Amino acid sequence: MDAFTMIQLIAIVLLAILLVFSIFMTERKKKPEIPKRTITVIRCDNGDYETKRDFRQGDFIGKVEGKCPKCGGILRVHSIYVEEIQSAK
Ligand SMILES: [Zn+2]
Incomplete structure (x- = not known):
């Protein structure tokens, strides 16, 4: 009886x-499915305009991105960050 127990x-x-283990595996599988994208923030030198777009290869902080549509000042890459895309449900 002891052996049976x-x-x-x-x-x-x-x-x-x-x-x-199976819970752990499904949790691990879920992680790479979170869609992420790299965002580049572009800001006017005069601080009156800011825009965001998807990161493009060759983007770096301080890169001149053109002229400000508001004041004609220089637009520069202000920051680059990774954003998790929240699925709208
Ligand atoms: Zn401006």
Whole structure:
């Protein structure tokens, strides 16, 4: 009878480990599915205009991006950051 209880105990422990492992695996699988995008913030030197767009290769902080549509000042890349895209449900 003792051996039978041992087997039951081992079976329960194994099931618990399997359950934890499967939860852990699904959690890990979910992570790369979060869509991310790199955003470049462009700001006018005079601080009256700011716009955001997707990061393009060759973007760097301080890069001149053209002229401000408001005051004709210089537009520069102000910051670059990664944003998680929130799925709208
Ligand atoms: Zn401006």
